[in-house]
Amino acid sequence: MYKNASNIEYKKTGSPRPIMRIATGLNFSYGIVEATVGLMSGSSAAFANGWHNFLDSISHGAHTSTHKKELSDEYVHKKVMRRRRLAATAIAAGAIMTGANAARSIANPEEAPLNVKALSAELGAVAINAGLIYSIKRRRDDTLAYKDAERHFFVDGSMATVTSFAIAVTPYFHYADGIGGMIATSASGWLAYKTYLDDGEHAHVSEPSDV
Numbered sequence: 001m002y003k004n005a006s007n008i009e010y011k012k013t014g015s016p017r018p019i020m021r022i023a024t025g026l027n028f029s030y031g032i033v034e035a036t037v038g039l040m041s042g043s044s045a046a047f048a049n050g051w052h053n054f055l056d057s058i059s060h061g062a063h064t065s066t067h068k069k070e071l072s073d074e075y076v077h078k079k080v081m082r083r084r085r086l087a088a089t090a091i092a093a094g095a096i097m098t099g100a101n102a103a104r105s106i107a108n109p110e111e112a113p114l115n116v117k118a119l120s121a122e123l124g125a126v127a128i129n130a131g132l133i134y135s136i137k138r139r140r141d142d143t144l145a146y147k148d149a150e151r152h153f154f155v156d157g158s159m160a161t162v163t164s165f166a167i168a169v170t171p172y173f174h175y176a177d178g179i180g181g182m183i184a185t186s187a188s189g190w191l192a193y194k195t196y197l198d199d200g201e202h203a204h205v206s207e208p209s210d211v
Contacts, residue, residue: 014138014139015067015139015141016067016136016139016140016141016143016145016146016149017064017067017068018139019132019135019136019139019149020060020063020064020067020136020145020149021064022132022135023060023063023132023149023152023153024057024060024061024064025057026128026132027053027054027056027057027060027156028054028057030050030053030124030125030128031050031051031052031053031054031055031056031057032050032054033050033121033124034046034047034049034050034053034121034122034124034125035047035050035051035054036050037050037117037118037120037121038050038118038121040117041115041117041118042112042115043115043117043118043167044101044104044105044177045101045105045118045122045163045166045167045170045177045180045181046115046118046121046122046163046167047101048097048098048100048101048102048181049098049122049125049159049160049163049184050121051094051097052094052095052097052098052159052184052188053094053125053156055090055091055093055094055097056090056091056094056152056156058086058087058090059086059087059088059090059091059094059152059195060087060149060152062083062084062086062087062090063087063145063148063149063152064145065083065086066080066083066084066087066143066144066145066148067143067145067146069083070143070144070145071143080144081198084144084145084148084195084196085195085196087148087152087195088192088193088195088196089192091152091188091191091192091195092188092189092192094188095185095188095189095192098159098181098184098185098188099181099182099185101181102177102178102179102180102181102182102184102185103178103182104178105175105177105178105181106175106178106179106182107178109174109175109177109178110174110177111171111174112170112171113171114167114168114170114171115167115170118167119164119167119168122160122163122164122167123160123164125156125157125160125163126157126160126161126164129153129154129156129157129160130157132153132157133150133153133154133157136149136150136153137150148194148195151191151194151195152191152195155187155188155190155191158187159184159187159188162180162183162184162187163180163181163184165180166179166180166181167180
């Protein structure tokens with residue numbers, strides 16, 4: 001059974017798809033920046049989160065593809081779920097990356113001074129996700145793709161916040177990096193599960209203007 005969305009309201013607010021595309025580009029490019037900063041500055045947390053965000057560019061691309069299929073005149077539920085599960089797989093791959101780093105950090109905690117470069121990179125990720133959340137909320141619709149993307153922005157922003165805190169605290173508590181990574185991994189795992197899940201209710205509305 002489909003929930004009928006208001007097409008008038010949808011067109012008024014605009015499609016969330018451009019925000020999803022922006023998220024794809026930002027995660028790809030900024031993920032490389034984070035990973036590079038982490039590698040050059042010696043922060044395993046920033047390095048792992050950077051690779052996680054790089055892999056997230058695949059899942060954000062899948063959100064865009066899901067949105068297109070949901071609004072297609074020839075709606076096929078299996079095709080929508082196939083794209084959602086591609087997104088979930090990419091998210092899970094990112095979770096494995098952060099989880100492996102967290103386990104290594106807990107097993108081998110390292111004493112180090114405050115890593116200002118890594119902290120700055122992670123705070124940048126917090127700001128980016130805050131901007132994405134604000135932007136996509138202004139283009140809300142009733143599609144699963146919208147819900148997946150909004151939830152993804154929130155989780156990524158939370159992960160960047162936790163990672164920033166872990167980097168700031170690590171000089172005083174050497175297990176903070178690993179603990180923060182485990183929290184981030186758990187959040188990613190939950191997100192992958194929610195994205196993979198078929199809740200059985202879908203909006204199918206006509207294609208709006210992509211502005």
